[in-house]
Amino acid sequence: MREPLDVVIIGAGPAGLAAAVYTGRARLNTLILEKGMPGGQILLTDLVENYPGFPEGVVPFQLMEDFRKHAEKFGAKIETDEAKKIQKQGDLWHVSGVKGEYPTRAVIIATGSVYRKLGLPGEAKLTGRGVSYCATCDGAFFKDKEVAVVGGGDNALTEALFLTKFCRAVKVIHRRDQFRSVKILQERIFANDKTEVLWDSVVEEISGED
Numbered sequence: 001m002r003e004p005l006d007v008v009i010i011g012a013g014p015a016g017l018a019a020a021v022y023t024g025r026a027r028l029n030t031l032i033l034e035k036g037m038p039g040g041q042i043l044l045t046d047l048v049e050n051y052p053g054f055p056e057g058v059v060p061f062q063l064m065e066d067f068r069k070h071a072e073k074f075g076a077k078i079e080t081d082e083a084k085k086i087q088k089q090g091d092l093w094h095v096s097g098v099k100g101e102y103p104t105r106a107v108i109i110a111t112g113s114v115y116r117k118l119g120l121p122g123e124a125k126l127t128g129r130g131v132s133y134c135a136t137c138d139g140a141f142f143k144d145k146e147v148a149v150v151g152g153g154d155n156a157l158t159e160a161l162f163l164t165k166f167c168r169a170v171k172v173i174h175r176r177d178q179f180r181s182v183k184i185l186q187e188r189i190f191a192n193d194k195t196e197v198l199w200d201s202v203v204e205e206i207s208g209e210d
């Protein structure tokens with residue numbers, strides 16, 4: 001059994017790497033477990049335009065490489081492993097990974113979130129290349145373009161209304177003949193000149209080039 005760590009951070013996305021800068025500066029012996037490539041889901045996009053200090057935008061791979069170096073500069077180590085279980089034993093937590101056991105005094109869970117996918121042909125290939133799950137993150141990339149939002153709940157209509165600030169036209173594609181969202185959002189969608197609703201429509205495939 002290895003010596004107990006001070007902190008195990010699960011996930012080397014932006015949150016996990018940022019946390020490691022703080023734990024490292026606090027001189028806590030820190031290990032980050034990452035099941036994939038350090039950097040997290042921001043690596044799925046080509047350009048980050050909303051990170052302060054980079055008026056021209058920044059390539060996410062470069063940004064995350066700098067996050068990683070920053071965390072390592074203060075002593076954090078990164079290990080490739082997937083955390084499967086966390087158990088409390090006495091004063092310690094035991095993180096069980098696929099490859100090893102990590103006893104630690106504290107655990108920071110920074111595993112991010114996963115967007116619910118439609119599961120359509122073409123969706124994975126075009127994610128970050130026209131398919132997005134976050135209007136506030138990516139809306140500006142679609143300035144003056146015609147876009148489609150799939151769904152009919154509060155989130156879909158909120159995102160659609162947000163996109164009307166940038167986009168030329170916003171089509172809301174909904175599989176039913178009425179929305180599930182709160183009425184006030186529906187009223188705003190119907191009143192907006194840029195929106196059009198396609199009722200009773202189920203998307204079957206997403207196609208396109210880069």
Ligand SMILES: Cc1cc2nc3c(=O)[nH]c(=O)nc-3n(C[C@H](O)[C@H](O)[C@H](O)COP(=O)(O)OP(=O)(O)OC[C@H]3O[C@@H](n4cnc5c(N)ncnc54)[C@H](O)[C@@H]3O)c2cc1C
Nearest residue numbers: 011013014015034035040041042045082083111112128137
């Ligand atoms: C296509 C796309 C474009 C985006 N564009 C922007 C943008 O321009 N600007 C912006 O601000 N935001 C953008 N975002 C959102 C941004 O990527 C997220 O807000 C951010 O990555 C969240 O960081 P996080 O560290 O919380 O989680 P994540 O980035 O999801 O990182 C979590 C990490 O934990 C790892 N992990 C999960 N479970 C385990 C486990 N059990 N064991 C070990 N490791 C584990 C994952 O592999 C992952 O690396 C975009 C997202 C996507 C998908």
